[in-house]
Amino acid sequence: MAFEQRDNSGSVWVNDRKTADNHPDRTGSAKINGEDFWVHGWLKKTKDGKPYLSLAFKKKNEQPTASNKSRADDMSDSIPF
Numbered sequence: 607m608a609f610e611q612r613d614n615s616g617s618v619w620v621n622d623r624k625t626a627d628n629h630p631d632r633t634g635s636a637k638i639n640g641e642d643f644w645v646h647g648w649l650k651k652t653k654d655g656k657p658y659l660s661l662a663f664k665k666k667n668e669q670p671t672a673s674n675k676s677r678a679d680d681m682s683d684s685i686p687f
Contacts, residue, residue: 611637618647632659635666642666 616636621629632647643663650660 611635611642613637613640616643616645618645630662636663638663 614637616634616638618632618634621631621633623629624631630646631649632645634645634647636643636645643665646662646664648660649657651657
């Protein structure tokens, strides 16, 4: 039987693909009010040095934001060589 995420719950794991400092330390998924989300977490410290986990959520079905520039505009720049 396949795993099915229960509503209003989620899981995160160590990000073993992290290659840059700004990449999340933890990644995972959650289901909130019936919608599926990607979860990203960064290990941080307060001014007092106490550790905490900062989280960000992004809908799994969310489309990338559209740019006002077309692909033709991107290709029309002058090449210096």
